[in-house]
Amino acid sequence: MHRHQKQYAYFPGCNTESISSELDQSMRAIAPLVGIELVDIPEFACCGAGMVREQDAYAEIALCARDFALAERQGLPILTVCSTCQGTMNHALHILKTDPDALAAVNLRMEGSGLVLRDISAVQVIHLLDVLHEDKDSLKELALSPNPLTGLRIAPFYGCRLLRPSSESPSSGLDQTRKFEEIIESLGLLPVNYPGRTKCCGFDIAFVDQKAARALLRERFIEAEGAKADILVTSCPLCHNVLDGMQSQVRSFEEKKFPVLHLPQLIGLALGVDERKLGLNRHVTGWKR
Amino acid sequence: MSTTITLVIRRQKPGDSGSFFMEHQVEADGKTVLDALKEMRDTVDPSLAFRAQCKSGICGSCALRVNGSARLACSTFLSAVQIEGRVVLEPLLNFAVEEDLVVQDRPFWKAIEAIKPWLWSDKGYEHEAVVPPQVKNGTDCILCAACYSECEVQAVKPSGYTGPAGFVQAHRFVADKRDHGGKERLKLLETEGLWSCAHSYNCSEVCPKDIDIGGAIADLRSQALAAGLGRNAGGRHVAWFTRGVRRNGKMNEFWTLAGTRGWRIIFDLPTGLAMAIRGKIPWPWGKKAKSSREVRRYFRSKNQ
Structure with missing residues (x-):
């Protein structure tokens, strides 16, 4: 157990509550160990994921504003484990802060819902990666040595929405960022540097333009293989969906397959949490050590 | 005290498919990437090829990749982009290279x-x-x-x-x-x-x-x-995604996938089966956010 526990309004996101529920499972398993107290808010709705915006831009911002108001009511910052939720909510926050017309339109739509966003400047949406990075020295003390990941070459996969657009993301720093790598190092493990780490996994067009999506996905594995990586770790369940679930579509039978871990699973393994509690049996590309 | 940095330039001769890197030390203070390139061409290698025109960030000729990201050479200061004393210059991606930093546009x-x-x-x-x-x-x-x-x-x-x-x-x-x-x-x-x-x-x-x-x-x-142009996979993706959120406050993965792919979903069955075996099944009834009825109000009504 971590010395200090900090409360967060936990925003798992739709995918984490459904197809990627092992991410939710592993987050709940590691939270007390890394000083995070998750407060569930059952009223939390979808962030809109940048998709609702394409049908109705103000509806997406209103959805996020509703979630901000729910967290504000509890006086808590929002913690996400999904890069897309983080990116979408920080985009909405940026619009609410900078566009008075949007703020007025959103307030109008929220009227009568009993929810009021009182102080936009106090709203905080943070990704797990940033929380862990801030307290990385504690990880150093907590990690087991050796642990099941010791000696493996670990390829961190940031993907896109955690970092871009950097003007809206609190994890700014973009291509020079080393937050993921520094977390891996704090666990006494070995990160590998490779060009694909901040690139696109293709998820958003996986069912719309499959040819292009598969080409993008295939490139990510070629780059990881070029860096002699053993496993990939991602900060986004949507990236995990394709990196893990569709890997066999873009890698031939003879080609190396990469286990893909969620960030809390990496932490859990390094801290000695039982594999079953981390949901590692729920990956399509199996994890074996 | 002046700062010296190492410029690393990817070079390629016309007609060659291979490239090589050339390194050169330059004083970085107050200099843009374009200043350094011109200095190199004038004092080190007159054959160095790059495009530039207005030097004011207006003409758009001098875009190239600086430490792995596209920028304008004329508006990028060496001191602002150097990483551990190095600035790597390469031609733009997604183009064939004509010569050095010049691409076939x-x-x-x-x-x-x-x-x-x-x-x-x-x-x-x-x-x-x-x-x-x-x-x-x-x-x-x-x-x-x-x-x-x-x-x-x-x-x-x-x-x-x-x-x-x-x-x-x-x-x-x-x-x-x-x-x-x-x-x-x-x-x-x-x-x-x-x-x-x-x-x-x-x-x-x-x-x-x-x-x-x-x-x-x-x-x-x-x-x-x-404009009614949503009868394609992209349009259906957005429509089915939004429908789930409007109805239950959460995206419904089953209907988003089924609605987007239509009959083509049969091609996704092998992947779906592999995921289902691991318990990754999007159920048609999906999840619902508490008090999600109020979410419907957030969407534009048809006459808005």
């Missing part, structure tokens, strides 16, 4: 021409037309091709995709009240990859004019849907 212009970036109008302009602010996106664009270089979809979709700069130009004309393209223009964009953008925001990130390219693409999609 014809595909970029062809991709933009494909969306017919001129006013479509067979009528005169009898009244003063007030153009909305969205037009500024297109007029701010200096066609430097930085976005084209960093677009990952462009890399895997060399044809049938106009690319970020093309979308920005299209957005400019769709927003322009003098333009009569309307639905036809949006239809043309469908064939030019409007629904293939993967939202990775590399374009917005590198744009030297800070144009919200991702926002322009989202707005074009929104207008295409409003």
